[in-house]
Amino acid sequence: MSEVVQKSKLAKQAARQMGSLTTEQKNAALLLMADSLITEQAAIIEANAKDLQRGKENGLSASLLDRLALNEGRIAAMADGLRQITELPDPIGDTLESFDRPNGLHIQKIRVPLGVIGIIYEARPNVTVDAAGLCLKTGNAVVLRGGSSALFSNEKIVEVLHGALSRSAIPMDALQLILNPDRSSVDEMLKLNGLIDVLIPRGGHSLIQNVVNNASVPVIETGAGVCHTFIDESAQLDMAIRIAVNAKAQRPSVCNSMETMLVHKAFAEQHLDALAVAFEAARVELRGDERARTLVPSMKQAEAGDWGTEYGDYILNVKIVQNLDEALTHIRTYGTMHSECIVTEHAENASVFLQEVDAAAVYHNASTRFTDGFEFGFGAEIGISTQKLHARGPMGLPALTSTKYRIYGNGQIRE
């Protein structure tokens, strides 16, 4: 039996006990996990140093090494994250519906855990802690398959968390880490129907597409974001600049940042200069269509492939549109149904945009950067779903649950 099958079976067995734990038992376990991260931080940092050393030898980029690196501050943040999860309401056991049928049957719809959640992710070791905390709080068992570049860190972190669980009501087997760094262990997880109930990929485009295209286990697709901001004719200049620059440059590496700015022709003729100056100050490279370059000749030329590209960097496409309709058509063509914004003072245009654009989050006069579980007030986030099934947009704890019907009778049969 392979490591993946063996550990998933253990997780499934543990999952059976998880659904009956009380909120207090789960919270107590999470607090022990948080404490253990702090008391064991030296060992975690030591393990992390091995990953960093190997990463340097393998020529990882500075930004990847930065994502990988742990220090006391980052470990404290991970522990705080767990403590925050304990403060969130526990959705498990909630009665979502309750009704009586004419034949006397009483039917309840109850929130239950999903069961075993598989998380496939990349270099950031904080995902290990975060995903474990969110899945366990919602009564799920979790099988983690992190990136090989963080293997020493993840192994030590899970060892520390297991130590905490051994002193709690949560069975240690509810938390599993796959150590096999080969791609074959991912391939195996994708087909583990019956042992894994749901897969959540977290990472870059190719990781997510591999999971979406090849899994037979149900998937919650997260992450890819080619987001747009449309600056309408009636937009206020200062607000448009503030929102657009924030959407692009406040943190370009994340999925809710803007990749393409669409500007109404009349607004552009007046103000594209001012926008360009603001982006230059934010060190953003602009790539314009022909009409944009006529107005601001210093822009580079946008290539055909640029419109669908998630740069995750200080690069922005700029396109001039004749009207709202042309903006909607562009978003329909190139958007990834993540986050889309209109900046306008025209109520009717805002209303049409918010109705017509098919995306997880549609904004009027606010930065797309707000698409985030914490910014929405969920207190946690396992990812941002870009699919339409099960959950859409930032996913808080309820996205990690399912339901079941309980039916109470006194001998009813169907005629």
Add this chain to the structure above:
Amino acid sequence: MSEVVQKSKLAKQAARQMGSLTTEQKNAALLLMADSLITEQAAIIEANAKDLQRGKENGLSASLLDRLALNEGRIAAMADGLRQITELPDPIGDTLESFDRPNGLHIQKIRVPLGVIGIIYEARPNVTVDAAGLCLKTGNAVVLRGGSSALFSNEKIVEVLHGALSRSAIPMDALQLILNPDRSSVDEMLKLNGLIDVLIPRGGHSLIQNVVNNASVPVIETGAGVCHTFIDESAQLDMAIRIAVNAKAQRPSVCNSMETMLVHKAFAEQHLDALAVAFEAARVELRGDERARTLVPSMKQAEAGDWGTEYGDYILNVKIVQNLDEALTHIRTYGTMHSECIVTEHAENASVFLQEVDAAAVYHNASTRFTDGFEFGFGAEIGISTQKLHARGPMGLPALTSTKYRIYGNGQIRE
């Protein structure tokens, strides 16, 4: 461009308009569809006769030919089904949540259509009408891929429905039927991410498994049901017989019927005879484990493979268990998480069973045959989900919807 791609593109274009239709517009279209089925019933029955003729030539079984056959009564039932859908509340546009953030953002979570739903199904032509009605009522476009044995019937039905849509606000392209009977058209639908948002397979085990195992488009798995009834020591004999016989024999071909009866040892020693007599009267063949056959020697021997088999027929496995725990273990091993029942007068055992059994519907003292959208009072049913993601159990109209967040700001940016 293949037929599947071409029709799915047309469906996707039509889907854009569908989300903005009013409930009145959609209901009016469904009523026109219902009327057209009646006025065109002669043509539908004529087309159906060609399918029946071909089916006989191809040696279809009598029960398959019966499922395929249409007559005035069945067409009237299909039309009535559409009229009933118009009476159901329209979930689209409902505000599910609405909240304000400290920074002044106002966030609404709104119900929206899924987009384009692909339905892959087998011989029954009534699914064509039923699925079309449910998907269009919820503002979705639908791509239907029915079984080749019903092709003439389905083609005529869709032609009739298109005639009705041409006089309505729903674009005709929102309803598509794939005519290519090759398996390649199914294979193509399974991979059509970006054009089809969700696939719902309806049919037998191999059809559903093909979709689940090979689709990259998100799937709602339906149907397979290896359901159990556990008769506990304290069960009332008359209630136990009534529920067990109903669960098995009222309509054995459907997924919520019982395949295995688990009987507490003490109850079996007293009453297995009486149960056997009742099943004999209902012409049910019993296949017992060794302990059951000691008590009722006339039973056949159950083979290892029988415990996981969905007979869909007048056959029932019988297993004697020592206690509730053994029953739970058996259900965990062989159940398909569909519908499971305990018959008991022992409140604590009922409570443990309803908590521990991981299934879409868990029953105390009532037949598993009630797992059904109409019996639950939903007024409609697109299928019974046996997965944990998105929807679980009987699926009414809300299961055919997604959500989106609308965020209203006045210049907010993220710090």
